[in-house]
Amino acid sequence: MKDQIVFFNGDYLEKEAVKISPEDRGFLFGDGVYEVIKTYQGKMFEFDAHLSRLERSLNGLEIQFEELDNLKSICHRLSCENKLDNQDAAIYIEITRGAARRTHCFPGKPVAPAIYMMINPCPSTKKEQGKGVKIIFRPDIRWARCDIKSVALVANVLATQKAVENDAAETVFIRDGAVTEGASSNFFAVFDDVLYTHPESHYILSGITRKVVLELCYEIGVRVKQYPILSSRLDTADEMMVVSTTKEIIPVIQYDDKKVGDGTPGPVARELQQAFDRATAKL
Ligand SMILES: Cc1ncc(COP(=O)(O)O)c(C=O)c1O
Incomplete structure (x- = not known):
């Protein structure tokens, strides 16, 4: 998708502008979770169920992420900014444990989780x-x-x-x-x-x-x-x-x-x- 706007760690920016740390634990260890939510003509299907499962996945990996309540409005904004609010699309949300010096155990000093969200057209099946x-x-x-x-x-x-x-x-x-x-x-x-x-x-x-x-x-x-x-x-x-x-x-x-x-x-x-x-x- 051309000129795609995504959400990364608090900012809305063009996808090409996202800079993920080489020490991100998602990159190094696959230490993160994700969700995929479908929108039908801009309306999210089963959003609450996806959010609950995301919370369970975060708990399963013991990742402390405090901003689950903001995700709905980010989803809406991504849908509008990418002009996908009048077609079927899929929202991708990824949250990792964040970036820290590479060691298998959790970072000694707590680091902020990293969050990345994007929306793409969802082809019909x-x-x-x-x-x-x-x-x-x-x-x-x-x-x-x-x-x-x-x-x-x-x-x-x-x-x-x-x-x-x-x-x-x-x-x-x-x-x-x-x-x-x-x-x-x-x-x-x-x-x-x-x-x-x-x-x-x-x-x-x-x-x-x-x-x-x-x-x-x-x-x-x-x-x-x-x-x-x-x-x-x-x-x-x-x-x-x-x-x-x-x-x-x-x-x-x-x-x-x-x-x-x-x-x-x-x-x-x-x-x-x-x-x-x-x-x-x-x-
Ligand atoms: C391994 C696995 N099982 C089941 C599903 C179906 O889950 P959902 O209906 O929530 O998309 C998925 C979806 O990606 C999956 O990756």
Whole structure:
């Protein structure tokens, strides 16, 4: 995006003018957290849920950040300054432990956390929603605190690259014989008219779209079980889907070289996406 205005440590400035310290602990250690919030025509979706999760992530890393209350107005200003208040966009917020001499333990003298925020247009995923996508499954090699939305994403980066190399839209992880979640999404599967997803735990990110999907299931009368899905059962799934803030609800029609159901998007995914569209249209 040309002439993009971002927010960095208290200032609004052009992205090229941002100077991040080489001693920033986000840069040195991946010692920071982030959030991604979608705006629909300038209106933020599930802002409070994203803010609460950001607070939980900060607490998880013991980063003291006192200015959470200011984030909403910064989001609004970024949306307006970048003239993205009349289209769909994604706001990125990153907070790191700040800059200090490199040592693994927390800085001896407290330093101010660093904060960076930007907004970018968010491309529509209507095409993928309509046609469905292929995914691949891979072992979950991530740490055991996947509930913290940490910027240390190298395992997710490697997994996403494997998806690209296999013409797939997403890599979904398997840990100890159970499906956990995607590299940047939560995973759902339908067996005999019941929608299954991994329960909240340290092994998945508590996705905001996951939460919304569970609420919509209640509204439209889809039965849900928050149980781990055994990888040995995957070939009997009627439907699969991956969901996230920027993807919304994407039906999976193929995994590895196998068809899901009859190889077309299923009725539960379609009904959920319609309900999701109604929820975002009400904003
Ligand atoms: C690992 C992981 N799981 C799940 C999600 C979905 O979370 P949300 O619906 O809050 O975007 C994401 C989003 O980026 C993610 O990175």
